[in-house]
Amino acid sequence: MTGSARELLDAVQAELAPRDDDNRLVPLIARGEAPRAVFAAIAAEERRIVRSDWRSFHTLAARAEETNALEFFAGLAQGEGLALTKLDALTDAAGPDDADVEKPRAGCQAYPAYFAWLALNGEPADVVVAITANFAAWGRYCAAIATAMREHYDFDDEACGFFDFFATPVPEIEAQAVAAVQAGLDSGRVSGEAKTYARLFQSYELMFWNSLADEFSAS
Incomplete structure (x- = not known):
């Protein structure tokens, strides 16, 4: 597969x-x-x-042989670490109504399970394409949730911090992704599997949200 990384990422x-x-x-x-x-x-x-995902990003960084891909995954691993610190405020503000809330749902955990498989089996350049394709949808969802939390649910800024974090674009990460994919294209490491990975990522992303919708829309 050859061509422009920017064109490929935009098309996928x-x-x-x-x-x-x-x-x-x-x-x-x-x-x-x-x-x-x-x-x-x-x-x-x-x-x-x-x-x-923090572990998966570290695994991909360790497997990546190309510098831009390594830095891309390492930067995202650092971001996951920061995001984890922001979940405490959300948990404290939301407060589980019952013990069942904290039981993991298979539909929600399918995404990280698939990502963990990719971290071990996927060509890193292909995985960069797949992750980047998913960023826009994930960021848009987080932005909508953060706005609604303030407007409809009276959450404060600290409680919204997790969603604010992912809703904020990071140009440096985007630039690293483009550079990593371009290096992958130039070396023949980006394959047709990249689009397959991206499609499955999007499917598992929707499975996360819709698993919760099936449960809570009936509440």
Whole structure:
């Protein structure tokens, strides 16, 4: 596979971007129609996900032979560590209504399980494409949730910090991704699997949100 990394990333992201009605939970939150307990569930699930993803990013950084890919994964691992510190405020503010809220849901944990598999088996350059394709949707969801938490649920800035963190674009990470993918294209390390990985990432991302929607839209 040859060509421009920027063109490839834009094309994969555009092709696989979720439609507005694919995610059934975020619109409920955006309208203030989801129960407050959903935030405790999200925090509990994300605590497991972030810890797993932190290890996956470190594994990919260790496997990466190209400098830009190594720095990309290492930077994202550092970001996961910072994100984990922000979950305490969300957990404290949301407060689980019952013990069931903190039980992991298979549909929510499918994403980190797949990512852990990719960390061991995926070509790092292909994984950069897949992760970057997922960034836009994830960031958009986080921005919508952070806004709704303030407007409809009366959460303070500290409680919204986890979602604010991921809703904020990081140009340096974007530049590293483009450089890593370009190096992968130039060396023939980006394959057709990149789009497959990206498609599955998007599917597991939606599974996370819709698993919670199925539970909490009926609450």
